[in-house]
Amino acid sequence: MSRTVSSLALIDRVKAGEAAAIARLISRAESGAAEAHEALARIYGLAGRAHVIGVTGVPGSGKSTLVGKLCAALRAKGERVGIVAIDPSSPYSGGAILGDRIRMTEMASDPGVYIRSMATRGAVGGMARATLDVVDILDVAGFDTVVLETVGVGQDEVEIVRASHTTIVVSAPGLGDEIQAIKAGILEIADIHVVSKCDRSDANRTLVDLKQMLMGGLRAAPPGAWHAPVIGTSAFSGQGVDELVAAIERHRHFALESKSGEQRRLAIAEFRLRKTAENLLLDRFGEKIAQAGAPLAARLMRREADPYSVATELLNTALLRETGHEQDARSKIA
Numbered sequence: 001m002s003r004t005v006s007s008l009a010l011i012d013r014v015k016a017g018e019a020a021a022i023a024r025l026i027s028r029a030e031s032g033a034a035e036a037h038e039a040l041a042r043i044y045g046l047a048g049r050a051h052v053i054g055v056t057g058v059p060g061s062g063k064s065t066l067v068g069k070l071c072a073a074l075r076a077k078g079e080r081v082g083i084v085a086i087d088p089s090s091p092y093s094g095g096a097i098l099g100d101r102i103r104m105t106e107m108a109s110d111p112g113v114y115i116r117s118m119a120t121r122g123a124v125g126g127m128a129r130a131t132l133d134v135v136d137i138l139d140v141a142g143f144d145t146v147v148l149e150t151v152g153v154g155q156d157e158v159e160i161v162r163a164s165h166t167t168i169v170v171s172a173p174g175l176g177d178e179i180q181a182i183k184a185g186i187l188e189i190a191d192i193h194v195v196s197k198c199d200r201s202d203a204n205r206t207l208v209d210l211k212q213m214l215m216g217g218l219r220a221a222p223p224g225a226w227h228a229p230v231i232g233t234s235a236f237s238g239q240g241v242d243e244l245v246a247a248i249e250r251h252r253h254f255a256l257e258s259k260s261g262e263q264r265r266l267a268i269a270e271f272r273l274r275k276t277a278e279n280l281l282l283d284r285f286g287e288k289i290a291q292a293g294a295p296l297a298a299r300l301m302r303r304e305a306d307p308y309s310v311a312t313e314l315l316n317t318a319l320l321r322e323t324g325h326e327q328d329a330r331s332k333i334a
């Protein structure tokens with residue numbers, strides 16, 4: 001019989017960089033189990049060293065390929081690299097998941113690289129909280145850089161990638177107008193723009209278009225603000241990868257030394273607080289709400305009550321029960 005190791009007991013092994021312990025603690029972070037809360041709380045206190053890089057862009061823009069190149073360049077500098085890939089849940093990019101996994105498995109034979117795919121499906125609301133816990137686990141495990149790859153569609157993905165220290169938005173030549181339109185919404189979050197696939201003949205056009213699009217924003221920027229560079233890369237020829245590594249390093253220093261970098265770290269902390277609180281709220285009340293909800297739903301169905309007042313009543317009941325005023329709650333509802 002194998003005894004379950006407590007999450008707290010995994011911490012020292014995670015600190016020692018033991019892959020099996022890292023994988024285990026990550027799974028517990030993903031599951032959101034209450035047993036892991038104390039361990040994850042300690043992990044938070046130990047983390048804060050790693051540089052977190054978010055990579056986003058529309059499906060097929062070359063993010064995973066670029067992350068692979070970036071990872072190799074950072075490895076060559078002696079850095080250990082953690083990669084967290086958030087699987088795209090949008091149906092039109094679903095086909096790429098398997099390919100990514102295979103490529104990532106190849107990279108994973110290097111002990112200085114740790115790769116984890118996280119599924120967005122089913123992780124309602126909890127994905128952001130889990131992802132940031134996973135980043136901390138990798139940080140504590142000694143990975144100098146942690147890269148988060150998410151598809152830049154859907155608010156959740158965009159919010160998560162914003163919770164990184166340096167955000168890279170990848171644009172690719174030759175994508176249709178419809179796709180470019182989705183992209184417009186995420187351009188503003190970039191600290192660094194990458195135009196991928198610069199081995200293609202239509203890449204120059206994309207570079208020019210993107211720079212032109214960004215010109216307006218540049219004029220409005222306050223003095224001392226970070227100017228997001230536009231870097232053309234080719235994963236095939238290796239063009240631009242060193243320039244990208246240098247830009248990341250520049251931005252890392254900027255983020256550490258500037259007022260706006262501090263504001264960004266505060267915004268990340270606020271986001272994290274909100275997401276964790278939302279999770280705890282669901283953990284505590286989700287089941288109670290489901291139980292107490294059935295009779296109220298019947299009233300709603302018969303249109304004897306409206307959804308707003310019934311939902312308010314439901315929340316009040318759950319809250320009162322939680323704080324031990326069950327008797328009060330019952331008499332109020334009766």
Ligand SMILES: Nc1nc2c(ncn2[C@@H]2O[C@H](COP(=O)(O)OP(=O)(O)OP(=O)(O)O)[C@@H](O)[C@H]2O)c(=O)[nH]1
Nearest residue numbers: 058059060061062063064065093096197234235236
């Ligand atoms: N010509 C050229 N093709 C590239 C380059 N980088 C990636 N590709 C191709 O673009 C396609 C998509 O690459 P991925 O790296 O999987 O793109 P992605 O953005 O991670 O895709 P999703 O995760 O599905 O959103 C693949 O067929 C790659 O071979 C490049 O530098 N040049």
Ligand SMILES: [Mg+2]
Nearest residue numbers: 063064096100
């Ligand atoms: Mg990918």
